[in-house]
Amino acid sequence: MNLAVETFDLNRTFKLKKAKNKGENGNNNGKLIALENANIKIHQGELFGLLGPNGAGKTTLIKILATLLLPTSGTGLVDGIDVVKYPEKVRKKINMVSGGEHCGYGILTVRETLWMFSQFYGIATKVAHRRIDELLKILKMEEFAKTKIGKLSTGLRQKLNFMRGFVCDPKIMFLDEPTLGLDVQIARDVRIYIRTWMKENPERTVLLTTHYMAEADELCDRVAIIDKGRVLVCDSPQNLKKSLAGEAVFYIEIPLSVNGMEKFGQIPGVKQFAYEHKSHLGRTELKFILEEESAISNVTESLSGNGSKIISLSKMEPSLEDVFVALVGRGLKNEN
């Protein structure tokens, strides 16, 4: 099968303005290691997810592949073309949408903006307008076609930016957190469109970065989990979840408790532990991955001994987030 994207020991280090002490986040002698020996292979026609917390290196990888950033070392191929040696050839095959970003100029209308960006890819005006009509219809933006983008809401401007990426119909699409900050309905429209777009042509490939595990689970054929610049594992969501099949995953809610959480990871039988404070609900959500189900009694005893009242306790099927917790020993939202 043809490879749409392939990387060989890709590294990227950033110089920091002020040298800081050696730390855990690859921050070493004034340098930040954003990507470390990243090796991935994405097949043509695949919807590939890159999962990881903020600062994991996802955007750095996409920027290198999109020819916006040079790697410190290593090689990146897009559709078999070296991104460093032949960036102009790579650009004919790709486009990129970054979530939370806007595009264009406030004075142009939605239609004019999409037309303008289509021209940078040499698309005939007639074809561009046909595609724009389709996109406006599918993404429910028809009524805003003649609206100046300066007057659009933030969500609609993000939706416009998403359409901008697809109007030139690239062979390989890089989607960097495409649903970041979007409301539930717009995010749903976006996910549906991605799936539809992929189905229309088997040669199309998507590299999607996200820290929404459910989104990756729903959309991706395969995912790679990345943390601190390293690719930790790469497989289908089903296989990754199967890797936790022998283990038990429990969610426990206790009243908001900020201090002394780390000790729960030391409870006998606990393989991995993560937590998330939900201040707005006055609760802390604990996630335990146990070596075996019977270890839950140790957990409840420890919580009781700690004076924490259990609000709810539920056993869950393993999710991709659980895979992440099992691999790196923390959740996506807590950076401990």
Place this chain on the structure above:
Amino acid sequence: MKIDLKTNIKAIIARSYVRIVAANREPSWWFTETLLPILSTAAYVYVYKALNAPEEYTGFVILGGTMSAYWIHVLWSMAAQFYWEKEIGNLELYMIAPISRMSILLGMASGGMFLATTRAVFIFLVGSLIFKVDFAIISLPKLFAVFVLTLVGLYGLGMLFSSLFMLYGREAWHGVTLLQEPVHLMSGFFFPVRNLGFAVALGASLIPMTLGLDAMRQLAFKTGAKSGFISADVEIAALVGLCVLFLVVSKYALEYMEKLGKKEGRLTLRWQ
């Protein structure tokens, strides 16, 4: 790199479209871009009238006020533009597009010339009518050639600045502010530049506006030739040289800054 001419022409047209549309879509811009310059130009006219300066000086001021519309536009909508493009997220979209970056700059420049011309023509007509400027055009083809060459040279300079400022944040903003008023003085926007002395005028001639204004004064007013710094023909030749120089250097500057930005990771770095 093999240039796809058709795509690049489309890109130039598309990028210029933004400015062509902008010329009329926001009526409030007309107020700040025409009425305010007319007021500052009028102030110089009244200064000359109070001093009983020769009548031509009123024309010099109107000409300077007209050309000032281009200079302001070159500074704020060309030189500082890539800084803004980076802040609003467009720069990285231009950088991943399969086009020459010069097409974006050429689109910005050509659209910008159109936009600034709508303002300049308004200032010129209103100023000429109110103050009854007496033109005595010596050679219309030469005058037109000087005008076009001045614009090409100016926008070429704007493209060069735009490339250099691409990687900078607030420094670009301050750089543009620093250039605005000194150039108004050094280029002789409202008086014949020879009054600054030969050496200063020669140094200021690196800005195409200096030579352009001086040549236009010589070619459009009865006593203009007497106030010229060097002959209009020499200025035309120098303007041709400046046009070529700025366009070529801006291309290489753009390539260099892009490479540097990709290496240092600053091409898409915001809030600097």
